[in-house]
Amino acid sequence: MLRGKTRRDRRERERERERADPLDAAQEDRVRAVLALGGVPHADLPDGVQQVRLKLLERAADGREAPRDVSAWAAVVASNLAMDWHRARRRQERLGERLAVLWREATDEDGAESRALSMAVTQGLDALPDTQRQVVVLRFYADLPVRAIADELGIPEGTVKSRLHTAVRVLRTRLHEGEVV
Numbered sequence: 001m002l003r004g005k006t007r008r009d010r011r012e013r014e015r016e017r018e019r020a021d022p023l024d025a026a027q028e029d030r031v032r033a034v035l036a037l038g039g040v041p042h043a044d045l046p047d048g049v050q051q052v053r054l055k056l057l058e059r060a061a062d063g064r065e066a067p068r069d070v071s072a073w074a075a076v077v078a079s080n081l082a083m084d085w086h087r088a089r090r091r092q093e094r095l096g097e098r099l100a101v102l103w104r105e106a107t108d109e110d111g112a113e114s115r116a117l118s119m120a121v122t123q124g125l126d127a128l129p130d131t132q133r134q135v136v137v138l139r140f141y142a143d144l145p146v147r148a149i150a151d152e153l154g155i156p157e158g159t160v161k162s163r164l165h166t167a168v169r170v171l172r173t174r175l176h177e178g179e180v181v
Contacts, residue, residue: 022056023049027071031078038082048085052077095142102141117175124171132167135160 023031028049035048052074060066067073125133138149139160146164150157 021053022060022066022070023053023074027074030071031074034075034078035082038079038085040082040085044085048078048081051081091142095137099137099141120175121171124174127174128167128170132163132170135163136167136171139164 031049031052032045035045036042040048055077056066056070056074125136128136134153135149138144138152139146144152146157146160150160153160
């Protein structure tokens with residue numbers, strides 16, 4: 001009697017897990033494969049699978065019906081995520097190239113004073129939290145407007161403004177303390 005009950009309990013727990021998780025093991029494997037074939041690094045695959053899972057849960061939470069073929073839908077979403085990953089990587093590369101050009105221009109044209117200021121700003125940026133550094137770089141180096149930054153990062157414009165304000169205040173304080181400005 002006890003064995004029958006534990007088997008039923010185990011089967012019931014498995015059914016609950018299946019109902020709670022919108023992707024079964026085969027679908028998850030397919031998503032991982034699509035992401036990997038799309039060039040997403042191995043270390044980022046779990047995050048990609050979670051994003052697909054989240055999109056499926058959001059779809060259900062919005063009251064939309066589940067896709068007819070969840071596996072195919074998840075593969076398309078995974079493919080889109082892989083493209084987004086590449087776009088973000090290219091954007092970072094372009095930003096790094098632009099910063100390198102600006103650095104070279106500043107060091108070539110303005111001399112020692114400008115180099116000291118550039119070094120102080122670079123050190124100040126390095127000391128900022130990632131979220132603040134990201135909005136500062138996007139705003140002042142990539143020249144993106146606040147709305148575009150908010151859209152790219154998926155955060156409210158007010159959050160972008162707040163992070164910018166805090167970061168600029170911290171940088172200004174550090175530059176004054178170091179008597180660079």
